[in-house]
Amino acid sequence: MTRRLFGAGVGEAVLRADEYRLLRDLVSERLGIWFGPESRLSLERRLRERLTVRGLTSYSDYYHLLKFSPFAAEEWEEASEVLTTHETYFFREDYQLRAFKNELLPLVAERNRQRKRLHIWSAGCSTGEETYTIAMLVLESGLFDGWEVRIYGSDLSKKCIASARRGAYGPTSFRVTDEAAKRLWFRPVGEREGDPGTAVSHGVAPAVRALCHFAQMNLLDKERTYLVGRCDLIFCRNVMIYFDAPSRKRVIEMFHERLVPGGILLLGHAESLLNVSTAFELLHLRGDLVYRKPTTAGTGSEP
Ligand SMILES: C[S@@+](CC[C@H](N)C(=O)[O-])C[C@H]1O[C@@H](n2cnc3c(N)ncnc32)[C@H](O)[C@@H]1O
Known part of the structure; x- marks a missing residue:
């Protein structure tokens, strides 16, 4: 597990490059949403709260939760909320x-x-x-x-x-x-x-x-x-x-x-x-x- 030692707060998990690829591909396969090469920090930030809620200390643990856990379906509901943009208003365009x-x-x-x-x-x-x-x-x-x-x-x-x-x-x-x-x-x-x-x-x-x-x-x-x-x-x-x-x-x-x-x-x-x-x-x-x-x-x- 990798932890950030300064900057975002002592002890916070960091999304490593290999974990990023796994999660990015899983999200794309399941929801269609694409996080490009410049979006690693964005994916890390969006999912961080989910790690905290689930009491996990690494993004690979979170990947395993989404991929293999009996709670995967319920976690996808929550992940979807933080991975999407809901901006909208009446009479748009x-x-x-x-x-x-x-x-x-x-x-x-x-x-x-x-x-x-x-x-x-x-x-x-x-x-x-x-x-x-x-x-x-x-x-x-x-x-x-x-x-x-x-x-x-x-x-x-x-x-x-x-x-x-x-x-x-x-x-x-x-x-x-x-x-x-x-x-x-x-x-x-x-x-x-x-x-x-x-x-x-x-x-x-x-x-x-x-x-x-x-x-x-x-x-x-x-x-x-x-x-x-x-x-x-x-x-x-x-x-x-x-x-x-x-x-x-x-x-x-x-x-x-x-x-x-x-x-x-x-x-x-x-x-x-x-x-x-x-x-x-x-x-x-x-x-x-x-x-x-x-x-x-x-x-x-x-x-
Ligand atoms: C920016 S909003 C657009 C709302 C509205 N169509 C508009 O133009 O104002 C994008 C919406 O697409 C939804 N969305 C993203 N991926 C989706 C998917 N795979 N299936 C269904 N809805 C999805 C998001 O949850 C979000 O509410």
């Missing part, structure tokens, strides 16, 4: 959301007009702001009254999903939300009577909540992703930027399978399918570029 509402929703409304069914997946939704934003835009569009509308939000993190289900948010979630949207889609929680503006948080309006369904899910766990069925649109924004190339490819293939023919995939602004997949065609919208599963692709046997 508004140019894309405008394209979604003004150009994509009318397309799907026309395509599905007989079936009257709209299924959308917000994959890697963190604490739910993205999922609820999508539901608000669907309602605002007014195109789907009387339809079967389901918006799924999924995330690796159990805590994020619990928070999404609570659906109450503080100021950082509203950093780009205008007052009109806030008044329309949220209800103040804990406001002092007769003193507007004193709410500590805002709850999502019942009409929006009614469309949203949340589940904890690792995007690399293909079997579990069957839970969402077939989707018309999938949002996966700011999730795969943290992934290694093979995991990105696996997840993109899974999305391709989960989409109906003609279904659309929306990625974050810094992400693209370049060098990842040729199974999608590019759809040029006025305000954005998105990926479409060709209509000629097979539909598979599942619903």
Whole structure:
């Protein structure tokens, strides 16, 4: 075991190069998240608290816990929380959301007009702001009254999903939300009577909540992703930027399978399918570029 003698505190375990490689590869295989050569200190820092909680004195002991222990599954839940970034807020990347509402929703409304069914997946939704934003835009569009509308939000993190289900948010979630949207889609929680503006948080309006369904899910766990069925649109924004190339490819293939023919995939602004997949065609919208599963692709046997 190696211990740091000064700097980070006497007696603290240090992540050695060999331990780093083992843990990095294990994390990448299990969660898809990639820690590059410059990220050794970051991985060490993120996992340190877990060693303390488990009473371990070296990172190789922690590796063995994640790999072989009967408590591995439960420890992965905790490790996932400290290895992921949950940054999110309502109406994020508004140019894309405008394209979604003004150009994509009318397309799907026309395509599905007989079936009257709209299924959308917000994959890697963190604490739910993205999922609820999508539901608000669907309602605002007014195109789907009387339809079967389901918006799924999924995330690796159990805590994020619990928070999404609570659906109450503080100021950082509203950093780009205008007052009109806030008044329309949220209800103040804990406001002092007769003193507007004193709410500590805002709850999502019942009409929006009614469309949203949340589940904890690792995007690399293909079997579990069957839970969402077939989707018309999938949002996966700011999730795969943290992934290694093979995991990105696996997840993109899974999305391709989960989409109906003609279904659309929306990625974050810094992400693209370049060098990842040729199974999608590019759809040029006025305000954005998105990926479409060709209509000629097979539909598979599942619903
Ligand atoms: C930065 S947040 C993005 C939230 C939202 N999509 C947005 O753009 O605002 C990334 C989320 O991806 C989730 N995530 C990371 N790896 C995942 C995996 N293998 N399966 C499912 N979710 C994952 C994290 O837990 C985190 O909540």
